[in-house]
Amino acid sequence: MAHELPYIAAINEAIQLEMERDETVLYFGQNIATTDDDPFLTAFGKDRVRVTPISETAEIGMAVGAALAGYRPVVELYMAEFMLVAMDQVVNEAPRFRYMSGGRVKVPLVLKAGYGFTAGWAGQHTGSIYSMFVGVPGLKVVLPSTAADAKGLMATAIRDDNPVCYFHHYLLTLEHGEVPDGEYLVPFGEAAIRRSGTDVTIVAIGWMVDKALAAAESLASEGIEAEVIDPRTLVPLDSKTILESVAKTGRLVVVDQATRFGGASGMIAAEVAELGFDTLKAPIIQVTALDASIPYSEPMERFVLPDEAKIVTAVQQVLGQAPVAA
Amino acid sequence: MALDARAALALLRTMWRIRMFEERVGVLKRADEVYGLIHLSIGAEGVASAVCTQLRADDAVYSGHRAHGHALAKGAPSGRVMAELMGRSDGLCSGLGGSMHLVDVEHGLMGATGVVGGNIPLALGSALAARLRGTDQVAVVFFGDGAVQAGHFNESVNLAALWRLPVILVCENNGMAEFTTRSEHSVIERVSDVVAPYSITRETVDGNDAAAVWEAFARHLAAARGGEGPYLLECLTHRLRGHYEGDPTQYRDALAAEEWRQRDPIGRLTRLAADEGWFGEAQAAAAEADARAEIEAAVQFARASPYPEPALPGALVYAP
Amino acid sequence: MSSDDHGLDKDRLTWILTQMVRIREFEERVKSTFEEHPGAIRGHTHLADGAEASIVGSLAALRDGDQVMATYRCHGYPIGLGSDTKALMAEIYGKSTGICGGFGGSMHFVDVDRGFLGTSGIVGQGIPHATGAAYAAQIRGKGQVVLSFFGDGASKQGAFAESLNIASLWKLPIVFVMENNNYNVVTRSDQEDANAAAGEPLAVKAKAYSMPGVTVDGGDPIEVYGAMRTAVERARSGEGPTLVESKVYRLSAHGNIIAPPGVPLHYPEHEAITVFGNREEYEAALRGDPVPRFRGRLIGEGTLTPEQADEIGTAAKEEMEAAVQFAWESPLPDASEAVNHVYA
Numbered sequence: 001m002a003h004e005l006p007y008i009a010a011i012n013e014a015i016q017l018e019m020e021r022d023e024t025v026l027y028f029g030q031n032i033a034t035t036d037d038d039p040f041l042t043a044f045g046k047d048r049v050r051v052t053p054i055s056e057t058a059e060i061g062m063a064v065g066a067a068l069a070g071y072r073p074v075v076e077l078y079m080a081e082f083m084l085v086a087m088d089q090v091v092n093e094a095p096r097f098r099y100m101s102g103g104r105v106k107v108p109l110v111l112k113a114g115y116g117f118t119a120g121w122a123g124q125h126t127g128s129i130y131s132m133f134v135g136v137p138g139l140k141v142v143l144p145s146t147a148a149d150a151k152g153l154m155a156t157a158i159r160d161d162n163p164v165c166y167f168h169h170y171l172l173t174l175e176h177g178e179v180p181d182g183e184y185l186v187p188f189g190e191a192a193i194r195r196s197g198t199d200v201t202i203v204a205i206g207w208m209v210d211k212a213l214a215a216a217e218s219l220a221s222e223g224i225e226a227e228v229i230d231p232r233t234l235v236p237l238d239s240k241t242i243l244e245s246v247a248k249t250g251r252l253v254v255v256d257q258a259t260r261f262g263g264a265s266g267m268i269a270a271e272v273a274e275l276g277f278d279t280l281k282a283p284i285i286q287v288t289a290l291d292a293s294i295p296y297s298e299p300m301e302r303f304v305l306p307d308e309a310k311i312v313t314a315v316q317q318v319l320g321q322a323p324v325a326a
Numbered sequence: 327m328a329l330d331a332r333a334a335l336a337l338l339r340t341m342w343r344i345r346m347f348e349e350r351v352g353v354l355k356r357a358d359e360v361y362g363l364i365h366l367s368i369g370a371e372g373v374a375s376a377v378c379t380q381l382r383a384d385d386a387v388y389s390g391h392r393a394h395g396h397a398l399a400k401g402a403p404s405g406r407v408m409a410e411l412m413g414r415s416d417g418l419c420s421g422l423g424g425s426m427h428l429v430d431v432e433h434g435l436m437g438a439t440g441v442v443g444g445n446i447p448l449a450l451g452s453a454l455a456a457r458l459r460g461t462d463q464v465a466v467v468f469f470g471d472g473a474v475q476a477g478h479f480n481e482s483v484n485l486a487a488l489w490r491l492p493v494i495l496v497c498e499n500n501g502m503a504e505f506t507t508r509s510e511h512s513v514i515e516r517v518s519d520v521v522a523p524y525s526i527t528r529e530t531v532d533g534n535d536a537a538a539v540w541e542a543f544a545r546h547l548a549a550a551r552g553g554e555g556p557y558l559l560e561c562l563t564h565r566l567r568g569h570y571e572g573d574p575t576q577y578r579d580a581l582a583a584e585e586w587r588q589r590d591p592i593g594r595l596t597r598l599a600a601d602e603g604w605f606g607e608a609q610a611a612a613a614e615a616d617a618r619a620e621i622e623a624a625v626q627f628a629r630a631s632p633y634p635e636p637a638l639p640g641a642l643v644y645a646p
Numbered sequence: 647m648s649s650d651d652h653g654l655d656k657d658r659l660t661w662i663l664t665q666m667v668r669i670r671e672f673e674e675r676v677k678s679t680f681e682e683h684p685g686a687i688r689g690h691t692h693l694a695d696g697a698e699a700s701i702v703g704s705l706a707a708l709r710d711g712d713q714v715m716a717t718y719r720c721h722g723y724p725i726g727l728g729s730d731t732k733a734l735m736a737e738i739y740g741k742s743t744g745i746c747g748g749f750g751g752s753m754h755f756v757d758v759d760r761g762f763l764g765t766s767g768i769v770g771q772g773i774p775h776a777t778g779a780a781y782a783a784q785i786r787g788k789g790q791v792v793l794s795f796f797g798d799g800a801s802k803q804g805a806f807a808e809s810l811n812i813a814s815l816w817k818l819p820i821v822f823v824m825e826n827n828n829y830n831v832v833t834r835s836d837q838e839d840a841n842a843a844a845g846e847p848l849a850v851k852a853k854a855y856s857m858p859g860v861t862v863d864g865g866d867p868i869e870v871y872g873a874m875r876t877a878v879e880r881a882r883s884g885e886g887p888t889l890v891e892s893k894v895y896r897l898s899a900h901g902n903i904i905a906p907p908g909v910p911l912h913y914p915e916h917e918a919i920t921v922f923g924n925r926e927e928y929e930a931a932l933r934g935d936p937v938p939r940f941r942g943r944l945i946g947e948g949t950l951t952p953e954q955a956d957e958i959g960t961a962a963k964e965e966m967e968a969a970v971q972f973a974w975e976s977p978l979p980d981a982s983e984a985v986n987h988v989y990a
Binding site for chain 2: 802803804805806807808811814815838839840841843844846850851852853854855856
Binding site for chain 3: 047048057058062073088097098100108138140160161
């Protein structure tokens with residue numbers, strides 16, 4: 001059975017269910033549980049749920065220490081950019097501890113942070129910087145695009161014995177979706193085929209999934225059937241599903257709200273170029289943000305970001321129907 | 327260095343300009359003419375005005391996410407600040423930065439940041455530059471009490487104290503950091519006590535008493551111009567709206583009229599000016615009216631400004 | 647036994663000297679490996695010679711179940727906690743029998759069973775880890791205490807400030823032990839610390855976090871024990887953290903030289919000499935070496951006879967000789983092991 005929930009509530013539901021199930025799960029961070037009637041505080045008490053000062057290095061570092069000492073913290077970080085203040089803890093401490101100990105310890109923790117809030121929140125709050133955390137062995141990176149996945153991926157993240165960066169998209173916060181009741185886990189490393197098609201594969205990340213689906217609808221009216229794949233997790237990445245799809249369609253467009261260079265889109269494109277070369281009928285096209293910080297003013301903000309029209313154009317290019325831009 | 331009639335009037339006029347600007351922005355935000363993350367400083371005008379009106383254009387000022395008042399008081403034209411909030415090409419930053427990222431180098435507003443306390447180390451850099459150049463410029467950075475628990479604040483205080491940099495750290499302690507009260511952030515109530523171990527000159531004043539802020543800052547400024555530092559000036563204030571517009575709590579409406587009367591820095595300075603014989607009702611009323619007119623003009627200017635060319639950002643990522 | 651031994655009986659005093667001697671011997675053998683078996687140790691090692699009194703005096707205040715975290719200068723703590731010195735030496739030699747299977751090396755010892763939760767190679771970044779372990783101890787409610795060891799250099803890091811603030815606010819069962827050896831690699835403390843520059847003890851930093859700050863002579867294990875016992879009891883009773891500034895003098899350079907492959911590694915002289923030309927400072931520290939000093943004190947008080955003290959020394963030498971032999975003879979890990987343990 002399922003019920004309808006907004007994306008943000010689905011995340012909270014997962015945290016709550018996991019905290020009920022496992023008393024070692026903790027939840028702390030800035031601006032949470034500040035009133036006595038806070039639901040997490042009333043349910044789980046002041047030991048397991050705490051508000052912290054603005055101290056990201058200590059928050060994330062403490063999560064590492066508490067994890068080493070047998071607990072499973074979820075750290076509320078609000079915005080991916082705030083993780084940058086504590087980069088050492090995220091990249092150099094949490095994911096490397098287990099390895100350096102030769103497997104003697106584990107560091108189960110979840111870093112929960114929002115991203116991509118392109119609604120005038122300007123240059124320092126709106127980045128899609130999740131790719132900075134890919135390529136860090138020991139760290140996992142997950143990006144739900146639906147309410148159901150938001151719940152299922154959070155539950156899996158909490159149960160995972162490794163540090164997990166859980167990035168939720170701010171513009172999806174109030175998006176409603178059908179969310180399974182009770183315990184619901186979405187495994188890592190399993191992409192979701194959101195729409196089946198035969199003419200082109202579109203791999204879209206996070207908020208771009210909806211844009212890709214919208215583009216697919218308008219392409220369908222031109223007789224083009226696009227297959228839209230949502231990887232759901234960047235680390236681990238389900239390359240197999242993507243390669244199988246490209247083997248079927250022969251064409252690939254990768255859509256990411258992040259910038260072109262050093263990002264997930266390039267990573268996916270390279271995987272397919274190397275491992276699925278023989279199946280490609282056209283070069284791969286990436287639709288990404290321009291290589292700029294996100295500007296404040298609305299028309300500029302829109303200009304910098306990928307959108308439905310840009311996806312449609314890319315598909316037409318990859319099908320040879322539109323000239324490739326110079 | 328006490329306030330005199332001329333300075334007090336300039337102070338009042340600046341405070342009214344900020345008040346009018348911020349109240350108007352609140353209205354514009356609800357109408358979606360101004361958007362994104364907006365933080366207002368209604369009720370805190372005393373600190374911005376008392377500090378910035380004593381600085382020169384070549385003194386560096388840094389601020390945080392609640393920067394409109396500091397920008398205006400430091401000399402940024404209200405029309406260009408408003409245009410920035412509306413994302414127009416005549417904005418201070420051509421619409422690229424928005425409310426939290428105001429820059430006006432011509433007037434010494436070196437930057438604002440959305441990362442709490444993020445600009446404090448930068449202010450040290452400006453102070454160091456002044457020292458190296460051998461000038462009497464100073465650097466001032468505004469931040470809230472929430473920033474004091476962040477590692478970079480502590481790192482900066484140690485270094486500023488060690489190198490004796492001419493930087494004045496102005497902490498607007500409104501007892502709130504985002505949505506939590508200070509007691510959830512620290513056991514130390516007074517920010518000036520947090521820096522006690524560094525033996526720097528520190529002072530706590532009533533931030534809503536613009537005259538008191540003015541006098542305290544004047545002393546630190548004089549010493550800093552002589553090449554000394556750092557200084558911490560903690561100004562106790564109150565935030566009269568929520569953390570940002572859209573924050574459900576609206577404090578001002580909840581405050582009793584008498585409480586507001588006690589706290590409102592504009593009212594207090596006006597009464598003080600009358601008691602001291604500096605100026606009377608007519609000039610006070612003129613300050614208010616002039617501010618209203620100026621801000622109305624600022625809004626018209628901003629509305630008339632075109633949106634920037636969409637391709638602009640790409641050209642500005644790197645310096646040539 | 648003298649009246650200021652804080653209630654430590656002969657067995658405890660003997661234990662303290664024994665651990666100090668064992669640590670010294672271990673560190674001396676690490677250092678001499680660079681001459682005896684060049685190439686056996688790669689990378690960067692950091693020794694605790696000179697800090698033994700501070701380390702052991704602190705550990706003496708703990709009980710079973712308590713936990714410790716430290717920095718890259720980490721050999722002494724697990725030795726004092728009872729880790730297998732063969733496995734420790736093998737780890738430094740990068741062997742598969744090392745305490746971390748050769749994955750970590752000198753800077754990253756872990757021995758959870760003995761309460762040593764780990765280290766960080768990044769100055770100051772282990773302090774939040776220890777704070778988190780103390781948070782866990784608080785929730786668990788079994789009265790455990792955590793010791794967080796770090797150097798004076800770390801006290802300028804944001805991580806230090808943030809952790810002490812939170813620990814004080816939440817009254818965590820932790821003691822922050824700053825081993826102040828007055829140097830941060832080649833920088834003297836008064837060149838980088840506003841308090842040190844003003845001639846103040848670094849313990850004054852505790853004031854900013856509303857916790858007690860005490861300064862002790864880290865060369866006297868009994869004085870250290872006394873202060874630590876008070877701090878540990880305070881933490882255990884739920885009253886919160888303490889900042890203990892333990893003044894030590896490290897008798898070796900910061901670490902072995904950092905050099906590209908092909909250049910033989912070795913330990914240079916102490917920075918007091920090589921950088922500041924202050925040989926007298928170093929020689930004075932040598933004269934005050936805490937290990938022979940404590941040995942002499944115990945003999946002088948009649949707690950130990952010279953023969954008994956010699957036996958301790960001999961046993962330590964034998965133990966560490968066996969550790970070196972074990973490490974030297976142990977196999978390297980299979981190269982393909984490298985992709986193991988990335989994820990749990």
